[in-house]
Structures are given as structure tokens and as C-alpha cells.
Amino acid sequence: MQNPFENALVQLEKAAKIMDLDENIYEILKQPDRVLMVSVPVKMDSGEVKVFSGFRSQYNNAMGPYKGGIRYHENVSLDEVRALSFWMMIKCATVNIPMGGGKGGIIVDSKKLSIGELERLSRGYIQKIWREIGSDKDVPAPDMYTTPQIMGWMRDEYEKLLGHADPGVITGKAIADGGSEGRETATAQGGVYVVRELAKKLNLQPGETKVAIQGMGNVGGFMAKLLSADGYKIVAISDSKGGIYKEDGLDMGAVFEFKKQTGSLSGFVGAQNVSNEELLELNAEILVPSAMENQITVLNAKNIKAKIVVEMANGPTTPEADEILAEHNVIVVPDVLANAGGVTVSCFEWEQNNKNERWTEGQVFAKLEPMMVQAFGEVWETKERYNITMRAAAFVKAIERVASKIKI
Ligand code: NAD
Numbered sequence: 001m002q003n004p005f006e007n008a009l010v011q012l013e014k015a016a017k018i019m020d021l022d023e024n025i026y027e028i029l030k031q032p033d034r035v036l037m038v039s040v041p042v043k044m045d046s047g048e049v050k051v052f053s054g055f056r057s058q059y060n061n062a063m064g065p066y067k068g069g070i071r072y073h074e075n076v077s078l079d080e081v082r083a084l085s086f087w088m089m090i091k092c093a094t095v096n097i098p099m100g101g102g103k104g105g106i107i108v109d110s111k112k113l114s115i116g117e118l119e120r121l122s123r124g125y126i127q128k129i130w131r132e133i134g135s136d137k138d139v140p141a142p143d144m145y146t147t148p149q150i151m152g153w154m155r156d157e158y159e160k161l162l163g164h165a166d167p168g169v170i171t172g173k174a175i176a177d178g179g180s181e182g183r184e185t186a187t188a189q190g191g192v193y194v195v196r197e198l199a200k201k202l203n204l205q206p207g208e209t210k211v212a213i214q215g216m217g218n219v220g221g222f223m224a225k226l227l228s229a230d231g232y233k234i235v236a237i238s239d240s241k242g243g244i245y246k247e248d249g250l251d252m253g254a255v256f257e258f259k260k261q262t263g264s265l266s267g268f269v270g271a272q273n274v275s276n277e278e279l280l281e282l283n284a285e286i287l288v289p290s291a292m293e294n295q296i297t298v299l300n301a302k303n304i305k306a307k308i309v310v311e312m313a314n315g316p317t318t319p320e321a322d323e324i325l326a327e328h329n330v331i332v333v334p335d336v337l338a339n340a341g342g343v344t345v346s347c348f349e350w351e352q353n354n355k356n357e358r359w360t361e362g363q364v365f366a367k368l369e370p371m372m373v374q375a376f377g378e379v380w381e382t383k384e385r386y387n388i389t390m391r392a393a394a395f396v397k398a399i400e401r402v403a404s405k406i407k408i
Contacts, residue, residue, distance in 0.1 A: 002294065002318060003079050004079055004080050004083035004084070004293075004315065005079040005080075005082045005083040005086070006079075007083065007315075007318070007319050008082075008083040008086040008087065009030065010319050011319065011391070011395055012026075012029060012030065012086070012395070012399075014392060014395070015392060015395035015396050015399050016399070018386055018388060018392060018396055019386075019396045019399065019400065021399060021403065022403065024408050025399075025403045025406055025408070028060075028406060028408070029060065029399070029402070029403075031082075032057045032058060032059040032060070032082055032085055032086070033058050033059060033060055033061065034057075034058045034132070035055060035056070035057045035058070035078065035081070035082065036055065036056040036057075036058075036128075036129050036132060037053070037054075037055055037078070038053070038054045038055070038056075038125065038128035038129060039051050039052070039053060039054075039128075040052045040053075040054050040106065040121060040124040040125050040127075040128060041124065042117060042120045042121045042124055043120060044117055045114050045116060045117060052106050052107060052108050052121060052124075052125075053106070053107045054104065054105065054106040054107070054125050054128065054129075055076065055078055055081040055104060055105050055106075056070075056081075056102065056103075056104040056129050056132065056133075056138070056140075057078075057081045057082045057084075057085035057102060057103050057104070058085065058100075058101075058102050058132070058138055059082070059085035059086050059088065059089045059100065059101035059102060059103075060089045060100050060101050060402060060406075061100035061137075061138075062100060062402050062405035062406045063089075063092060063093055063097075063098060063099060063100050063401065063402060063405055064092070064097070064098035064099040064100055065099060065100060065134075065135070065136055065137050065138055065139050066085070066088075066099075066100045066101060066102030066137070066138035066139070067088060067092055067099035067100060067101065067102055067138075067139050067141070067343065067346070067347070068084065068085055068088040068101060068102040068103035068104070068140065068141065068143075069084075069103060069104070069140065069141045069142055069143025069144075069146065069172075070103075070104040070105060070106070070125070070140050070141070070142070070143055070146050070150075070154075071084075071103070071104070071105040071106075071143040071144045071145065071146065072105070072106050072108050072110040072144065072145040072146050072150075073105065073107075073108070073109075073110075073144050073145060074107060074108065074109045075107075076105035076106060076107045076108075077107075080105065081103050081104065081105045082103075084103035084105075084143075084314070085101045085102050085103035086101060087101070087314065087315070087335070087336060088100075088101035088102060088103055088343070089101025089398070089402060090336045090394065090395055090398040090399070091335075091336040091337075091339075091340050091343055091398075092340075092343060092347075093397075093398035093399070093401040093402050094336045094337050094340060094375055094379065094394045094397060094398045095337070095340040095343070095344050095371055095372070095375045096371070096374070096375065096401065097343065097344055097347040097371075098347070099139070099343070099347055099350075102138050102139075102140070103143070104125075104129070104140055105143070106121065106125060108121065110145045110146075111145075118150070119153050122146075122150045122153045122154055122157070123153055123154070123156075123157040125154070126154050126157040126158050126161070127157065127161065130157070130158050130161045130162070133158065133169060133170075134158075134162075134166060134169055135166050135167075135168030135169050135350065135353070135354060139168065139169060139170060139171060139346075139350055140154070140169075140170050140171075141170065141171045141172040141343075141346050142172040146172075148172055148173055148174040148177070148179060149174070151170050151171070151172045151173045151174075151177075151179075152173055152174060152177045154170050155167065155169055155170045155173060155177070155178075158170070167353040168349075168350045168351075168353035168354045171183075171346040171347075171349040171350055172346060172349070173349070178349070178352075178353050179349060180345055180346075180348050180349035180352060180359065180364060181358075181359060181360055181361040181364055182345055182361040182364035182365055182368075183342075183345050183346065183349065184218065184222075185222050185226075186341045186342050186344070186345035186346075186364070186368065187218070187219050187222075187312065187339050187341050187342035188218075188219055188221075188222030188223045188225075188226055188312070188341070189222070189226065189341055189365060189368065190338075190339065190340055190341015190342065190344060190345075190368060190372045191219075191223055191288075191310060191312050191338050191339060191341060192223070192226045192227060192230065193341070193368070193369050193372035193373060193376075194310070194333055194337060194338055194372055194376050195227065195230075195286070195310060195333075196230070197372075197373055197376040197377070197380075198308065198310075198331070198333060198376070201380065202308075202331075204285070206227075206230050206231035206232045206233075207231050207232075207233070208233075209232055209233065209285045209286060210232075210233045210235045210249070210283065210284040210285050210286070211227055211232045211233065211234050211235065211284055211285070211286045211287075211288060212234075212235055212236040212237075212245075212279055212280075212282045212284040212286070212287050212288065212306070213227075213234060213236065213237045213238070213288040213290055214237075214238050214243070214276060214279050214280065214287075214288070214289045214290055214291050214295065214313075214316075215238065215239070215289070215290035215291030215292070215312075215313065216237050216238065216239050216259070216265075216290075217239075217290070217291070219290040219312045219313070219339065220237065220288070220290030220291060220312065221256070223288055223290055223312055224237055224252050224255075225252060225256075227288075228252045232286070233248070233249035234249060234250050234252055235247060235248075235249055235250065235282065235283075235284050236250075236274060236279050236282050236284065237250065237252075237255065237265070238265065238274070238276050238279050238291070239259070239264070239265060240276075240291070241264055241265070241266065242265065242266060242273060242274065242275050242276060243265060243273070243274045243275070243276060243278075243279045244265045244266070244268045244271035244272065244273060244274065245271060245272045245273075245274045245278075245279070245282055246270055246271040246272070247283070250268075250271060254268075255268060276291070276295075277300065280295060280296060280300055280303075280304060281300060281303045281304060281305060282305065283305050284305070284306050285306060285307055285308060286306055286307075286308045286309075286310060287304065287306035287308070287309045287310070288309075288310045288312055289309070289311060289312065289313045289316035289317075290312040290313050291313055291316075292313060292316070293313065293314060293315035293316060294315065294316070294318055295313070295316045295317075296309070296316055296317040296318065296321045296325070297318045297320070297321050298318065298320040298321055298324065300321075301317075301320075301321035301322075301324035301325055301328075302324055302328070304325065304328075304330060306330065307329075307330060307331065308330070308331045308332075308333070309325065309330055309331070309332045309333070310333045310338050311332065311333060311334055311335040311338050311339070312335070312338055312339050313335065313339070314335050314339065315335060316335070317332060322389070322391060326389050331390065332389060332390060332391055333390055334390055334391035334394050336391075336394050336395075336398065337375055337376065337379055337390070337394050340372070340375065341368055341372060344368055344371055344372070345364060345368060348364055348367060348368075378397050379393045379394045379397055380393070382394075382396050382397045
């Protein structure tokens with residue numbers, strides 16, 4: 001397993017060299033501003049007390065309050081949280097929202113907790129970090145295995161401790177709790193705006209373009225729906241148990257219905273079953289990893305046939321694999337741009353809460369689209385200017401923005 005923070009530092013170093021970054025700024029950006037490490041005792045239903053370890057990494061707030069999700073997973077570690085908070089800084093700056101980079105996590109297998117235990121853990125975590133968060137300081141959100149309900153408990157606990165309302169302290173809340181319309185589809189919708197811009201640059205015709213999607217959760221599922229609505233041929237899709245492939249395109253409506261009925265994709269009529277590893281190497285023009293990190297590695301990068309990889313998952317490509325893809329002239333639309341629609345709409349939620357407004361889904365997407373189009377255009381222009389990959393270009397553009405706000 002690669003150390004994700006080392007990967008992040010390699011990316012920072014590359015960008016710093018390309019843009020000839022001021023050495024003092026480079027030193028500042030090599031570590032988070034602050035990392036909180038907390039122990040959260042939780043009284044379990046059995047009466048026994050278990051102590052969970054949690055983190056909150058606040059990487060940089062030059063652009064605005066720290067922003068980033070809270071992950072509940074057994075593999076959460078200090079290095080993972082630090083790396084993810086760094087990437088949030090880059091992502092927010094790539095789309096130019098007034099937010100910095102943050103990330104949190106608790107080492108826990110939340111599926112083993114009862115609902116009451118989960119609530120006590122979530123409230124306990126906030127009791128440990130509440131002085132360092134707030135709508136003007138650090139704004140958490142959901143991530144793996146954290147939900148709108150958990151965000152609601154966290155906001156409630158925070159406001160009790162604070163003594164007054166501050167709904168913008170946390171995003172990803174349920175709509176009734178101050179969440180934003182459009183958040184559910186925002187990440188995929190943002191990805192689709194980016195794919196449309198790329199299609200214009202490369203003169204891609206949707207009807208003749210095959211797409212393979214790994215994952216069909218919130219991101220992969222909506223990507224499949226929206227891209228097939230745009231006319232793309234979705235030839236493969238998968239979930240954690242494996243995927244299906246049909247050379248002349250899957251009827252996505254029927255696929256979703258089949259999965260709903262049977263709980264799985266395997267056996268979908270007219271399609272061939274494929275493993276998640278095989279899916280990555282299929283014959284398709286566009287590959288959309290939308291599930292897990294570290295899927296495209298040094299072991300399979302040279303077998304990828306797609307000419308375009310749209311990284312909807314966070315960190316699906318290892319740095320070594322990234323180099324191999326670049327050597328093979330594969331265009332990789334990096335996660336910090338491709339999936340930034342999610343954090344952008346989270347930022348809209350924060351803005352609505354702070355101004356006591358409620359926007360319709362139409363208003364949300366009318367604001368999202370030009371921001372994604374602008375970010376794509378800037379990254380593309382930076383890529384051309386330096387003759388670098390889109391990932392390097394996104395990092396350069398983002399670091400230029402953050403650096404311009406750091407006063408030393
Ligand atoms: P999700 O939990 O809704 O869905 C994950 C999907 O991946 C499911 O279909 C699951 O079956 C599949 N999966 C799980 N293990 C797998 C494996 N080993 N191989 C292949 N598929 C597997 O999650 P999501 O919200 O869709 O997030 C997917 C990715 O997108 C993650 O990397 C996440 O960090 C990233 N992301 C999500 C958002 C968002 O708004 N949801 C925003 C930015 C980035």
C-alpha cells in the first residue's frame with residue numbers, strides 16, 4: 001500500500017518545479033497548518049466503553065475556511081487524512097471556491113455499530129474538535145461511510161456546545177436540515193460538464209464514444225445515467241462484486257432495474273460478466289473510475305485501452321501509473337477537477353446557510369456549470385502553456401491561486 005501523503009508530496013514537488021514556485025511557499029505547503037488527533041470514548045450498547053481514534057487535518061486556509069469530509073473507516077490513518085486534506089486544498093483552488101483544504105476521519109468499522117453507538121461516536125468526535133471548526137473556520141462534510149444523518153447529529157452537537165445556531169458549520173446535511181438541492185447529483189453533474197468541454201476540444205461524438213464506468217454508487221451511477229442521456233454508449237459498469245460488459249452499449253435503465261431486482265449485475269441478459277480489474281482494460285474510449293483509490297497502478301496502466309480517463313473517484317491512479325498513461329498519450333482528467341462539482345455544491349450549501357437562503361436545483365446547476373466550464377478551460381490553458389498533463393496543470397493553477405493568497 002502506497003503512503004498517500006508521500007504521493008501528495010511528489011505531486012506538489014512536480015508542480016513546484018514546473019511553475020518555479022517560491023521556495024518559502026513550497027516549504028509552507030509541504031505540511032498541514034494543523035492536525036488534531038483525538039480519542040473518542042463511546043459507551044457501547046453492552047455498557048462497555050470503547051475508545052476510537054479520530055483526526056482532523058487542516059491543511060491550508062489561504063483561500064477560505066478549511067473544507068473536507070469526515071471518513072469512517074478501519075484504514076483511516078494520519079497519513080491518509082493529511083493527504084486527503086492536501087488534495088482538498090488543490091481541488092477547492094482548482095474550481096476557485098473560497099475554501100481551503102481539510103479532512104477528518106475516525107478509525108472505525110461503522111457497519112458494526114448500532115445506530116445509537118454511531119450517534120454517540122459522531123457527537124463525541126465533535127466534542128473533541130468543536131473549538132477548531134465553525135462556518136468561518138473549518139467546514140466538514142460527509143465522506144466514506146458518513147451520511148446526511150451523521151452530519152445532522154454533528155451540527156446539533158456543535159451548536160449545543162457553541163450556544164447558538166451555525167448551520168454552515170457542516171455541509172452534506174439533509175435538505176430538511178439545511179442541505180442544498182442538487183447535492184446528490186452534483187459530483188456526477190460536474191463530471192458531465194467537464195466531459196462535454198473535453199468532447200468539444202477533442203471533437204468526440206457521444207454516439208460513437210464508448211464509456212466504461214467502474215462503480216455505480218452515488219457517483220458512478222449518476223455518471224452512467226447522465227452520460228447515457230447525453231448519448232454516450234455505456235459499454236461496461238460495475239459494483240463491488242464485479243461488472244458487466246456489452247460491446248454495443250448497455251441499456252442503463254434496464255441495468256438499474258436488474259440490479260434493484262437481483263441485488264447484483266451478474267447475469268444481466270446479453271452482457272458478459274467482467275471483474276473490476278478486467279473492466280479497466282476493456283475496449284472503450286473513455287474510462288471513468290468511480291469507486292476506489294489506487295485502481296490504476298503500475299501493474300495495469302500499460303494495458304488501459306481508453307484514450308481518456310475521467311477520474312471521478314478520488315485518487316484512482318497511482319503516481320507511477322499516471323506517468324505510464326502520460327507516456328501512452330492517455331488524457332487523464334484529474335480527480336481534483338473531474339469530481340469537484342461535489343465540493344462546489346457543498347460550498348453553495350454553506351453560502352445558502354450563511355445568507356439564510358434556499359436555492360432551487362435549477363439555480364444550483366446554473367451556478368455550477370459556468371464554474372466547471374471555467375475551471376476546465378483554465379486547466380486546459382495551463383496544460384497547453386507548459387505542455388504538461390491535465391493533472392500537473394490543475395496542480396499548477398491551484399497552487400498559483402493559493403500562493404497568491406499566502407502572506408509571508
Ligand atoms: P458510493 O459508496 O455511493 O459508491 C461506491 C461504488 O463503488 C459502489 O457501486 C460500490 O459497489 C463500488 N465499489 C466498492 N468497492 C469496490 C471495488 N473494490 N471495486 C469496484 N467497485 C467497488 O460512493 P460514491 O459517493 O459514489 O464515491 C465513489 C468515489 O467518488 C470515491 O472515491 C469518492 O471519494 C469519490 N467522490 C465522491 C463524491 C460524492 O459527492 N459522492 C465527491 C467527490 C469524490
